[in-house]
Amino acid sequence: MDFRGLNIAVVGLGLIGGSYAMALRDIKPSNIFGIDHDHNTISKAKEAGVIDNSTSDTDFILKKSDIVIIALYPKDTVDFIRNNLKSFKKGAIITDATGIKDNILKEINDCLRQDLDFIGGHPMAGKAESGFSHADKAIFQGANYILTPTEKNKKENISLISNMAIKIGFSNVILLSPEEHDKVITLTSHLPHIVAVALMNSTGDTKDIPKLVGGSFKDATRVAAMNSNLWCELLLSNGSNISTVIDIFQESLFALKKAIINKEEIILKAMFESAYMKRKEII
């Protein structure tokens, strides 16, 4: 698949959007445009050669762009599409990078122009820091990418976005329905973030915590230093799934606690063995 001749716009040059813009250079599109409310960020991205044009004219950029990658917070993603509906190039493919899909897809599909094709996307990549200055295309290397196509999407466009993901470094592209995505991501992304915060907050007023931790605690709490504005928005929009998943997790935790307190060694080892086998499958 050839991306030469195509113009690609990235909306929101933060950690994820900035990393996209950097990675997209590898697939040699005609132009990589950047849209950001912060003119400073646009200037930096232009100076660094990450984007090809420093215009702040969103209308101009969208009218020229065959693919638009929106890397904004969930609500802002919907608002951006609504507010710029008339500007998108006819037949443009639009995708996003938000970590929650079902509601967003409904809101976007309710207002989208018939000729446009919005394909929900979730690059499972990131780091604790945010903003363009931390953007790095290496975060995509070997990571997973979920697409949440619906019946409205054209097959060739799903294929194009899948190809783009692999070419910019992702290892796997997996297709899920928006509902399936939200359920599974609650388990594989929202839960470990919540657990990281709960672990940190469990330390109470224990002194010298930084000198008393090993790799297990450091790793499990790495994402506790997260972008709290983004994560609050994500989690608050997903209360029902989160409630279900926390209940499941607490059952697992309670089973372990019970086996430890009752000194049920065989049961405890079986639970360890099950976790071991599942974890070994994850690289």
Added chain:
Amino acid sequence: MDFRGLNIAVVGLGLIGGSYAMALRDIKPSNIFGIDHDHNTISKAKEAGVIDNSTSDTDFILKKSDIVIIALYPKDTVDFIRNNLKSFKKGAIITDATGIKDNILKEINDCLRQDLDFIGGHPMAGKAESGFSHADKAIFQGANYILTPTEKNKKENISLISNMAIKIGFSNVILLSPEEHDKVITLTSHLPHIVAVALMNSTGDTKDIPKLVGGSFKDATRVAAMNSNLWCELLLSNGSNISTVIDIFQESLFALKKAIINKEEIILKAMFESAYMKRKEII
């Protein structure tokens, strides 16, 4: 502090003991001896230049050793000291590497010869794999080391072991009572291990988990692929502390769940902010 002229024995050349033996070369002791029930491991360690002698004569080694580092499982650590009590060199300093301290200290101090000095030690380092073939002195670089001295220990010996730890790469040596150690380590080490297992076991029969996870899940579950024999022994000997700590963690988790379900954004952000500030202190 000078380690030249001293003989150091490492008992148990697994992941931790092997890494010790490798790291000890940097402080240039007269001899580094290795004791292991597996003759193959002794041969490999000798061939690799990690230890200086391939004798399997424990009595011979202990009689010559000024410092003995025992890197065995908790029960085996106590048994080794009991079974070799007569062999230790007069005035030898003995330390260990087990992740639980209160009971072990009591059992060892109940039987220890008066001239010997046992100082409980806990290097907060490791990795998922076990055994000499995975040993690597790099695991100690920048890690934390807890010593749990009692009134029985000589100050100069506590100082010597602290110095040794820093010289072989640890960043911090912190002194705690055995009881304090066990309480805090339940929080900073046992809990994240239990949480990792609970997270993995929460995935149930969800398909394609390896393709649906990002860094947060990978990091939080890394230690789920742990040495289950060692960890079962550790956790089963620490049921009371674990029960308390899991209760505290579940309270933190429940507070987050409540704020998310009730859409209490201000409360949720305050909990995130608290976790963020605490996590920023940990390198």
